[in-house]
Amino acid sequence: MKTKGKLIRWNEDRGFGFIKSPKVKGDIFIHISELRTMSRRPLVNDIIFFDLVTEKNGKNKAINALIEGVTVKRTQGKTKRQKKKSGVVNQLIFLSIILILIVVAYKSYPAWSAKVVESLPVNLVKEDFSGFQCRGKQYCSEMTSCKEARFYLKNCPNVKIDGNHDGVPCESQWCN
Numbered sequence: 001m002k003t004k005g006k007l008i009r010w011n012e013d014r015g016f017g018f019i020k021s022p023k024v025k026g027d028i029f030i031h032i033s034e035l036r037t038m039s040r041r042p043l044v045n046d047i048i049f050f051d052l053v054t055e056k057n058g059k060n061k062a063i064n065a066l067i068e069g070v071t072v073k074r075t076q077g078k079t080k081r082q083k084k085k086s087g088v089v090n091q092l093i094f095l096s097i098i099l100i101l102i103v104v105a106y107k108s109y110p111a112w113s114a115k116v117v118e119s120l121p122v123n124l125v126k127e128d129f130s131g132f133q134c135r136g137k138q139y140c141s142e143m144t145s146c147k148e149a150r151f152y153l154k155n156c157p158n159v160k161i162d163g164n165h166d167g168v169p170c171e172s173q174w175c176n
Contacts, residue, residue, distance in 0.1 A: 002049040002066070010044050019048050019062055028052065030062040038066065039073040046070075129155070140170035149174050 005021030005028060015032035030050065035042055042048070047069075050062035066072070132148055134156035143149040143161070149169035152159045161169040168175050 002064075003052045003062075005048050005050065005062075007042050007044055007046045007048055010042055012041070017042065017044075019050070024052060024060055026060060028060040028062050030065060034063050034065040035067065037072045039071045040067075042067055127151075140173045143170055143174060146170065146174035 003021055003023055005019035005024070007030070008018055008020045008027070010017035017030055018027040019030055020027060028050070030042075030048065032041070034050070046067050048062065048065050048067060050065035053061050053063055055061055127147065127150065129147070129151040132151040132155075134152070137143065137152055137156070138158055138160050140149060140161050143152065146169075149161055153162055153167075153169040159169075164171070
């Protein structure tokens with residue numbers, strides 16, 4: 001059960017004051033932090049309801065205090081502990097997403113790197129062209145793959161498969 005008293009002194013600049021209660025001998029110290037849920041700051045002669053504790057030095061202190069007739073303000077946002085906990089959760093989620101992206105990128109790397117090699121100019125690619133021979137093909141429509149078109153462009157005379165002369169053959173059919 002809360003103790004009832006009257007605020008007899010208040011130092012607004014320093015945020016503390018003293019309560020007088022008929023049930024307690026002497027003045028009772030109160031700090032503004034014990035009234036943090038109140039919608040306004042305390043004023044001298046306010047009736048205060050509080051829990052009484054005796055500190056190690058023997059002095060009385062009011063805690064968990066309320067001002068009579070003053071509304072309790074709604075809590076705004078999260079407490080420090082809730083913010084810290086949600087910050088840790090957010091970090092774990094972020095790290096999990098990064099890890100998933102790394103795994104996906106790693107697993108798709110061979111397919112991605114093959115596409116990159118396909119798009120490189122012939123002079124930058126060192127490919128194994130075994131199995132291909134110059135057999136008189138000159139046009140993209142005669143090729144069966146981008147690899148074959150690159151072989152013909154690099155090794156066979158009279159080919160007409162690099163219209164824009166950028167080193168990439170058959171761009172509209174095989175090597176786009």
